[in-house]
Amino acid sequence: MDVSADFDSVFKRMLDSNVCTNDASLYVYSACFFEAKGRLRDAHTIYKLGISKNAEPIKWLEKAYTLFLSRISEICNAASSQKADYKESTTLENDGINPWDTSTLNDLLKKINPLIAKFDGYRSSTKSYTGKVALSTLKNASRNKVIDIGGMKYLIKGCAGQGGFAQVYKANVNSDPDDVVALKIQKPAFPWEFYMYRQLDQRISGRERSSYGFAHKIHLYSDYSILICDYLANGTLQDVINSYLVIGKSMEEVLCIYYTTEMLHMIETLHDVGLIHGDFKPDNLLVRYSRGNLTEEGFLDRSGSWGDQGLCLVDWGRGIDLHLFPDHTIFKGDCRTSGFRCIEMQEDKPWKFQVDAYGLCGVVHTMLHNCYMEIVKKESSNGSSVYLPKLPFKRYWNADLWKTFFTKMLNNYPCHDDRKLLQELKKSFQDYMVSDPQLIKKLKELLAKQRVSLCSAY
Incomplete structure (x- = not known):
């Protein structure tokens, strides 16, 4: 070198x-x-x-x-002591960049295209997709159709999700029922999500990596892109929420606390490596189950049988790589996802990590109340005001725990380093869970019951 x-x-x-x-x-x-x-x-x-x-x-x-x-750290400390005033003023003057604007994404893709092209699993063609089965016909009737991608045959077993620009299908590789993948077919072609998955590969290691989904390959054509990902057969967190909704009940509080702890840890890990998901909602959180029976040991540090148990965050099309922007960049722009637009978006103010924080709050609210979160501005005793969910907490919940969570997550959320807050909130929920051995026992029973009732559908 x-x-x-x-x-x-x-x-x-x-x-x-x-x-x-x-x-x-x-x-x-x-x-x-x-x-x-x-x-x-x-x-x-x-x-x-x-x-x-x-x-x-x-x-x-x-x-x-x-x-x-x-x-x-020494360099940063020296620089911050000399330039703190300058950085603060430039941050305040920065109106923000819209990370989802088409021109912004195109500029970023041009910049990183040589890097993307070298990633393992990248396949690109300047020609349009020419398989025997037209991809446009899959929307109407996809089941048991076979499509050719890069010399491999994929037997479509069903649609796993649809959006305005992309459809996700469950498929068997070469008709092998034991080799199941998810195919995300998008028009126009969109390599950004593949880039985000490779950043996750590089920045998140060890057992944490399984919490963010895996992409094996992407095939880019002039008209379509096909992203080939792992398929998790356990449904989404939205499916879990719906299973309570159909019987007129809400998710048990101990289960809400467990999933809230998991999501706090996931976002802390993600933000710590300079990545933002940007579309944090229950549909994008797949459920993972332990390979063996859950035990009391290992709950706090997520070790042993608890290592495989949890959630998996997918759909990285709105992901943001902070390493591609100058330090202290703030963002503008609206995700336009009903129920998950952070306060800053609603008030046309700049944001950064708030987009994921608010999304997490929206998920927690949906678990607790079976409905999207609406927020109201409430006057506090000292004359100031705070944002809180419109719906009250039920009297048999641990109201102080939830009030602290929503108050801190919805008000004055740290713009540039949120790790300390996320760690504090995570610890408060963990401390509650280990305060009574019966809580973890009940959690294990609920997870086992959930697994039996839902997994057969997938």
């Missing part, structure tokens, strides 16, 4: 050719080189990639990464 003007290509070629990819020295020395060139974000990505691959010796790699973070 030191003797090459195109050192990016050297590193990428080594990765593509699987040269030293399990050796920590590849990542440590490459990251140091990028750091020396002032490319700190690239260096950070390389360290995280090496750790995600568990390159050996992993302790040396982790120590080098810790020292790198320490150096960056």
